[in-house]
Amino acid sequence: MNRTGPVHCRSEQEDPTAMTAAPQLARTAPAAVEAVLDRLRPLLGDRLTTSAAVCEQHGRDESYHDPMPPDAVAFAESTEEVAAIVRACADHTVPVIPFGTGTSLEGHVAALRGGICLDLSHMTAILEVRPEDMDCTVQAGVTRKQLNEHLRDTGLFFPIDPGADASLGGMAATRASGTNAVRYGTMREAVLALTVVTADGRVLKTGRRARKSAAGYDLTRLFVGSEGTLGVITEVTLRLHGIPECVLSAVCPFPGLKAAVDTVIETIQTGVPIARIEFLDANQMRGINAYSGTDYAIAPTLFLEFHGTEAFAREQVGMVEAIAAEHGATGFQWAETLEDRNRLWQARHNAYYAGLALKPGAKGFSSDVCVPISRLADCLADTAEDCAASSVVTAIVGHVGDGNFHVLFIVDPDAPEEVAAARALNDRIVARALAMEGTCTGEHGVGYGKMAFLEAEHGPEGMAVMRALKVALDPDDIMNPGKIVRV
Template sequence: MSVATATPRPPSAAALDELRALLGDRLSTAGAVREHHGKDESYHPVCPPDAVAFALSTEEVSAIVRICARHRVPVIPFGTGTSLEGGVAALQGGVSVDVSGMNAIVRVSPEDLDVTVQAGVTRKQLNEHLRDTGLFFPIDPGADASLGGMAATRASGTNAVRYGTMRENVLGLTVVLADGRVIRTGGRARKSAAGYDLTRLFVGSEGTLGIITEVTLRLYGIPEAVSAAVCPFRDIRGAVDTVIQTIQSGIPIARVEFLDEVQIDAINRYSRMSMAVAPTLFFEFHGTAAGVQEQAEMVGALARENGGMDFEWASRPEDRSRLWAARHDAYYAAIALRPGARGWPTDVCVPISRLADAILETKEDIAASSILTPIVGHVGDGNFHLLFIIDPDRPEEMEEARRLNDRLVERALRLGGTCTGEHGIGYGKMDFLEQEAGDAILTMAAIKRALDPDTILNPGKVIRV
């Protein structure tokens, strides 16, 4: 798998002088600040920018981009740095635009079930603000990511099986283009047939077509009743078949997560749980009290038919919180299995009918390998994740992880899937995108050239130009 490289384009003294005049001490060239903004949660090495600009408004982002455009300086958007494929790395130097200070909730419309926020608002901040309205925003990728970053990476998460991904839940955007112009896409209407769907163009573009500064999102009513359960299975196929049959039966389950026996063992150790060390499903049901009970009974029957063992219920809020906190800490739990190691996270997504084949073939690869690799997955939509636990200073481990990752993606594409369900492309999966998209990659490149002719927006990511 090759890595995008290019000649660095550091800011000129004139560009830095203009940025300092605009931002004052909110432009930083300190080494620690630059290093923090050149690294995400992935295994990719640090690629720090030459400077970090802390913006507080759309107007400031526009002004920053105008200055950088005049001097042809790369611009890399930065929210919270929780991406997983090197999306914030400054591969060609330049200026990182940190939007974390743009954290205002602009407008909440409970009657219309929508909200507009600045890009730096995080999902937890939004839900805390909404707590007394009876509404919530359901997209939950695990990390407390910024909503602008979640839109830019087309984030998903544990609730996607019921509520969809960011693609379905973003109604409109405010975006700063490569020349500094500001455009607004979409709107608050729930449907529109007016012109090109620019909102969907920017959702998932990973900062390569524009910098998202505001997001308008769908909201949902907090369900009357919520119940969660854990069910271990005798084998992986039984667990996955239960998921497939649940979806095919039209049961409106809110969350269903798969964890293999390696990940369960890690969670037991890290989160001090006592779950059976076996392939396991985490369920959550939303609805009325009667509806939740009916859903649970139907899923329980399917699970028993497929080798599921006893359900362990978590109906109290504190029990559910502990359960999902353990699931969200799966990454750290897995890393703790090998102190001093690093994690190389990756994901794919396949049609749900091919999910069991994809996971079982992947487990065969892992069993024949020396790399410790837990599996977790938002399996209700066919998406699952591997975490290669490696010593990055040992070339043979990096090469083996790369081989397993290549086989994982090739398998997903062969089964009609995609190279990434939610991590995005960044620069870690550019080769795979070319395999997956075929000639469509030329259309993507044409869009990139049209919107960013000088390739200053997050260069070296998603596609090669």
């Protein structure tokens, strides 16, 4: 195995026992915030609030990171209102923190300098669906489940599925992916064009609906994954796909981790267009059974799904069953009906909460590395060895069809030795992925939680270019400050 020695990605100034190390940024002057509020009250009325409870809710995501509430929350209902809010904040150099559904995992919505949280959850209009072009345009607050419910009678669906019912604007901002990425790609491939409000309040259309273009800089990709640090996404134009005629799902246990991962690698390298292929280790399966009331084998396991015509889907099944049998699989447990499939994938999506149930009262944080598929077996095997040798309770789950996996560290936040051990283990996992030409984050994004890792991944030259882009588009650093790059 190609093991990697310890590489320290974190700043020596960080407290190694802290669950999170939020940057200590100066809060915005109260007078500047009040000036913005005075300007926005006539526009928004009761859709502008300084309620402590609402601000607290909008300063936290679903991660372990400490909540950092904004000074106020503004609920916008149109691109024009977003532009007016941003212009008011720009005039007084007050931070703007975009908020969708709050399901991010790296402190993306924390108001590190205070300011105005711009909540887009009221922007839920599905503006146009064009079945003949297999695309649609929606406001940023529409969630993926809302869109698919609307599309149900068109024969189309939107496949990107990060687990949470996230907003499509937030998914674009974090370059989200999920269980279907191995077949349908990520938000990078799904987004055709955006409407964005820039840091000075201008409204920018980043592209058109053509499926390809060589017309200048790719502004759409610049804002996809920018996490609200360059502008506020207000509308998204998305690729859609035809609902498959046949969907088959299964669970398959293996005698060991290597057998399961080798099955994944051979499946991908053989060219089987599998829709989902998810890996869960034995500890994660134990948690899923306890949390979801299932009775799956306590063993390294693959969750799989096949899409196509009935003949083609069953052809895929036969190919994967043969590959799995060669690696010692002990049989497929099928979910044939829609209800059974939904139950299976809901159990998979609840993996985070199932992991926490392994140690009641604990908190969790997750690694999020992704490596080239040829390095997946080595990376996962070495990671599993590290986890087994650690005192930290862990569970491993991953979208292994594209080389992405997560280790959930389940720790008592009041036990400094547990937290320090988990963070050291996470550093080692990231260092190993980077040494294998992988990335520190396959889908969670950077926020402020992974900023030190980002510097280790891109080096000074890459970070200098990112900072130059940030300063060019947001010279006053008001757009979600303290995230991705330090200015």
